[in-house]
Amino acid sequence: MPPTSLHMTALEITHSLTSPEIEALVSQMQPILSPMANHTKTHRARLVKPVISFDAQALALSFLPAAGEPGRSLDEDTYSYHHLRRDLFAQAHAGGIKVGSRYVVPSAHLTIARFIKTQDFEMEGLMGVVGELNEWLEREFWPTEEGGVRDGGEWVVGEEKGLEVRKGTLWYGSGGETMLVGEGF
Numbered sequence: 001m002p003p004t005s006l007h008m009t010a011l012e013i014t015h016s017l018t019s020p021e022i023e024a025l026v027s028q029m030q031p032i033l034s035p036m037a038n039h040t041k042t043h044r045a046r047l048v049k050p051v052i053s054f055d056a057q058a059l060a061l062s063f064l065p066a067a068g069e070p071g072r073s074l075d076e077d078t079y080s081y082h083h084l085r086r087d088l089f090a091q092a093h094a095g096g097i098k099v100g101s102r103y104v105v106p107s108a109h110l111t112i113a114r115f116i117k118t119q120d121f122e123m124e125g126l127m128g129v130v131g132e133l134n135e136w137l138e139r140e141f142w143p144t145e146e147g148g149v150r151d152g153g154e155w156v157v158g159e160e161k162g163l164e165v166r167k168g169t170l171w172y173g174s175g176g177e178t179m180l181v182g183e184g185f
Contacts, residue, residue: 008110010163011036011088012101019168025097026167026179032095036088037165037182040158044185045084046077047108047155049142052133059130060109063155071148081108084157160184 014025046066053062065081068074085106092099141153157163162182170176 007164007166008108008157010085010157011092011099012103013092013097014100015102022167029092029095029097032091032097033165033180034182036091037163037180039084039087039091039182040162041183041185043079043084043087045079045081045157047081047157048149048153050137050153052112052130052137053109054126054130057115058111059113059115060107060111062107062109065108066154069143069149070145071143081157082106088163158182158184 013029014022017025047063048066048069049064051062053060063081066072066077067080068077089099141150143149143153161184164178164182165180166176166178168176
């Protein structure tokens with residue numbers, strides 16, 4: 001569903017380290033990078049029900065983990081995005097890596113915009129536009145009782161390509177260097 005140029009962070013290992021510290025961490029992680037990047041080949045996590053959400057810092061396209069929506073059984077969704085994040089954390093930990101993420105909330109979202117000044121967030125009509133967009137998203141992409149999940153209404157993590165391992169200064173999906181891209185299914 002999301003364009004390939006957008007990135008969703010499944011696991012942030014660390015932040016605010018120097019380049020030499022990052023290089024040492026990357027070197028330590030070499031044996032576990034490929035298994036982590038390819039984890040979605042055998043562990044399918046579906047995301048559904050996109051909505052535009054926002055807080056005082058940003059505007060984002062957020063998703064919910066699938067949970068047996070109409071047309072699917074709950075058994076098909078026993079492995080969720082939360083399980084994916086848990087497993088990636090466990091793989092890093094098993095590889096001797098101490099995960100020091102900036103944010104620990106297990107949100108599945110793509111940042112659309114950051115609010116720099118208070119005025120950015122207080123723009124007249126923002127709430128109305130977000131409401132209209134969410135009505136459109138629900139109407140066009142949410143599962144229906146009659147037809148189940150519509151085309152474009154779900155995102156299976158790793159479907160087109162596996163997870164992308166990146167290093168360096170990353171800022172909301174851009175920057176840094178791609179080290180490895182896992183295989184899709």
